[in-house]
Amino acid sequence: MTIKAALAGATVLAVSFFSAAAAAEMTVGFSQIGSESGWRAAETTLTKQQAEERGIDLKFADAQQKQENQIKALRSFIAQGVDAILLAPVVATGWDEVLQEAKEAEIPVVLLDRTVDAADDLYLTAITSDLVHEGNVAGQWLADTVAGKPCNVVELQGTTGSSPAIDRKKGFEQALESHDNLKIIRSQTGDFTRTKGKEVMESFLKAEDGGKNICALYAHNDDMAVGAIQAIKEAGLKPGTDILVVSIDAVPDIFEAMAAGEANATVELTPNMAGPAFDALDAYRKDGTAPPKWIQTESKLYTQADDPMKVYEEKKGLGY
Amino acid sequence: MSRFLSLHVLRLLPQVAALAVILLMISFAFPDFFRLEIQNGRLYGSLVDILNRGAPVALLAIGMTVVIATKGIDLSVGAVMAICGAVAAACITSGHSLAVTLLVTLGAGVLCGLWNGVLVAVLDIQPIIATLVLMVAGRGIAQLITEGAILTFNDPGLIFIGSGSLFGLPMPVVIWLAFGIVVALLVRRTALGMLIEALGINRRASTLSGVSTGVLLIAAYMLSGLCAAVAGIIAAADIRGADANNAGLWLELDAILAVVIGGTSLLGGRFSIAASLIGAMIIQAINTGILLSGFPPEFNLIIKAAIIVLILVIQSPRARTVFAWLSRSRGAADGAGQDRADRAGTGQEAK
Numbered sequence: 001m002t003i004k005a006a007l008a009g010a011t012v013l014a015v016s017f018f019s020a021a022a023a024a025e026m027t028v029g030f031s032q033i034g035s036e037s038g039w040r041a042a043e044t045t046l047t048k049q050q051a052e053e054r055g056i057d058l059k060f061a062d063a064q065q066k067q068e069n070q071i072k073a074l075r076s077f078i079a080q081g082v083d084a085i086l087l088a089p090v091v092a093t094g095w096d097e098v099l100q101e102a103k104e105a106e107i108p109v110v111l112l113d114r115t116v117d118a119a120d121d122l123y124l125t126a127i128t129s130d131l132v133h134e135g136n137v138a139g140q141w142l143a144d145t146v147a148g149k150p151c152n153v154v155e156l157q158g159t160t161g162s163s164p165a166i167d168r169k170k171g172f173e174q175a176l177e178s179h180d181n182l183k184i185i186r187s188q189t190g191d192f193t194r195t196k197g198k199e200v201m202e203s204f205l206k207a208e209d210g211g212k213n214i215c216a217l218y219a220h221n222d223d224m225a226v227g228a229i230q231a232i233k234e235a236g237l238k239p240g241t242d243i244l245v246v247s248i249d250a251v252p253d254i255f256e257a258m259a260a261g262e263a264n265a266t267v268e269l270t271p272n273m274a275g276p277a278f279d280a281l282d283a284y285r286k287d288g289t290a291p292p293k294w295i296q297t298e299s300k301l302y303t304q305a306d307d308p309m310k311v312y313e314e315k316k317g318l319g320y
Numbered sequence: 321m322s323r324f325l326s327l328h329v330l331r332l333l334p335q336v337a338a339l340a341v342i343l344l345m346i347s348f349a350f351p352d353f354f355r356l357e358i359q360n361g362r363l364y365g366s367l368v369d370i371l372n373r374g375a376p377v378a379l380l381a382i383g384m385t386v387v388i389a390t391k392g393i394d395l396s397v398g399a400v401m402a403i404c405g406a407v408a409a410a411c412i413t414s415g416h417s418l419a420v421t422l423l424v425t426l427g428a429g430v431l432c433g434l435w436n437g438v439l440v441a442v443l444d445i446q447p448i449i450a451t452l453v454l455m456v457a458g459r460g461i462a463q464l465i466t467e468g469a470i471l472t473f474n475d476p477g478l479i480f481i482g483s484g485s486l487f488g489l490p491m492p493v494v495i496w497l498a499f500g501i502v503v504a505l506l507v508r509r510t511a512l513g514m515l516i517e518a519l520g521i522n523r524r525a526s527t528l529s530g531v532s533t534g535v536l537l538i539a540a541y542m543l544s545g546l547c548a549a550v551a552g553i554i555a556a557a558d559i560r561g562a563d564a565n566n567a568g569l570w571l572e573l574d575a576i577l578a579v580v581i582g583g584t585s586l587l588g589g590r591f592s593i594a595a596s597l598i599g600a601m602i603i604q605a606i607n608t609g610i611l612l613s614g615f616p617p618e619f620n621l622i623i624k625a626a627i628i629v630l631i632l633v634i635q636s637p638r639a640r641t642v643f644a645w646l647s648r649s650r651g652a653a654d655g656a657g658q659d660r661a662d663r664a665g666t667g668q669e670a671k
Binding site for chain 1: 352360373463470472483560561608611633
């Protein structure tokens with residue numbers, strides 16, 4: 001009995017040791033866009049955490065918002081002979097050549113949180129939230145909230161040409177199609193940053209009769225909304241009441257604003273993209289199971305009714 | 321004195337005219353453009369927005385003008401802004417007083433300038449390369465300080481610098497106007513400006529005639545660092561957080577453009593801080609005008625580029641020759657006055 005138990009224990013140990021050793025052999029290169037928003041920083045933190053928990057050797061490259069840096073990083077990962085590459089692409093186009101190089105080197109590439117305009121045999125899978133769906137959830141919330149009253153919406157777009165900017169705009173417009181009372185009157189890019197969000201909102205307020213003409217703000221990310229909220233306050237209006245504020249991402253600072261009544265709703269883009277990515281890679285390496293080409297994450301809606309302060313405390317530690 | 325004044329007015333004429341034309345064009349597209357009102361005890365309107373949003377580039381342009389006058393260039397100012405914003409946020413969140421925070425932050429900016437200045441003046445590295453070092457490394461340093469996240473703060477004193485108001489004007493406007501006037505007086509009411517121009521035209525000759533060019537060069541880069549520090553504080557205070565990745569991103573290019581639109585030659589020598597400040601306002605007026613016009617964002621950069629190319633073509637020496645020739649053929653009497661305007665305008669022929 002004791003011998004049996006000891007043997008079993010030893011087997012378990014050995015198995016776990018071997019599987020740990022096998023996992024440790026996996027080296028993954030991660031080309032991150034940068035840390036242009038708090039969300040991006042949280043994604044980086046969570047990816048590093050996930051890699052550490054699974055004993056994966058993660059090589060991290062920060063591209064500082066430049067595609068050329070990402071292509072360089074990918075080429076250097078290929079030259080180093082990593083086992084897999086995680087790529088969060090800064091723009092949608094121009095990836096065919098470097099992805100082809102990775103394919104020829106038989107290195108699977110997993111796209112994180114954004115997709116690319118390239119043949120889908122050039123990458124293993126894309127793990128993203130459905131960006132169109134996110135915009136749709138935000139638009140639906142706004143339509144339900146104003147409930148038939150006429151409402152002029154201003155939109156702060158993300159970086160021109162990036163897939164979240166294109167898709168979040170599309171989804172929001174789709175949700176508004178069946179509601180004639182909702183109209184997008186102005187739409188400009190705020191480059192996903194607080195500074196530009198604030199500057200562009202200032203010009204919207206000036207252009208629309210000091211903001212009296214605006215009933216709601218839809219921002220493609222929370223950071224632009226945070227900047228815009230300051231602009232609304234400085235113009236002498238109450239964000240959240242005079243102008244409804246709905247945005248996407250669910251970073252901690254927007255929950256603080258929601259707790260203060262200055263923002264109304266946000267759609268969560270989960271920063272844990274690496275978990276599903278590593279799962280898919282493990283399965284692929286073990287027995288060659290190809291994952292579906294697209295793995296969708298959940299887009300959860302948070303409003304002022306969801307105890308924003310509690311969510312804020314939970315999210316604060318994530319490195320946002 | 322009146323000759324001196326008229327020369328000054330003539331020097332600024334192309335820039336003022338360009339700014340006026342742009343403002344007029346915006347007001348055609350957006351009739352409420354010139355409307356100003358008092359709200360919460362401060363002026364409120366699109367014109368104020370231009371002055372306010374243009375503050376970082378205006379501040380950078382002050383330092384950049386002096387550096388360019390020494391035949392140098394400072395590519396690091398955007399990154400120095402990010403460093404200083406991060407330093408300010410880190411200082412204030414770790415519980416230091418506003419005075420300490422400001423001193424440390426300005427000190428950090430001056431230190432960055434000192435580094436650039438030593439590379440250029442002592443090690444004799446070409447300015448574009450020397451300052452490129454900090455341009456690349458600076459953002460990394462700023463990220464180290466903020467640990468990659470946006471470092472937010474709630475100190476009312478620091479926030480006041482970004483969004484408070486004084487004399488009915490937003491604080492950033494007061495700061496860049498005051499800073500511009502102080503620096504302009506400093507270089508024009510003393511021999512400093514003349515020495516800087518001499519250094520920019522011929523460093524060797526200036527050294528031989530007894531100008532301590534090394535010290536002067538280092539001081540120019542330190543001034544640029546100081547300007548970047550003030551701009552960095554304003555940018556961070558404006559959004560109540562230090563955004564190491566985006567604060568000051570590409571602003572070094574806007575600052576250089578402001579100096580060029582201001583008519584200061586990149587070959588060094590004659591410079592005008594007032595013209596550079598108007599140049600900075602021209603750039604911001606274009607930005608704000610595009611936002612107000614309601615064009616789709618895909619057009620932003622193209623419109624901006626087209627207007628700037630137009631301004632630069634009109635200011636180019638070739639175009640001036642054509643204008644001068646046209647006015648001469650109209651009336652010989654006007655010719656002499658036009659000639660003098662040309663010389664004052666470009667600065668280069670005067671050497």
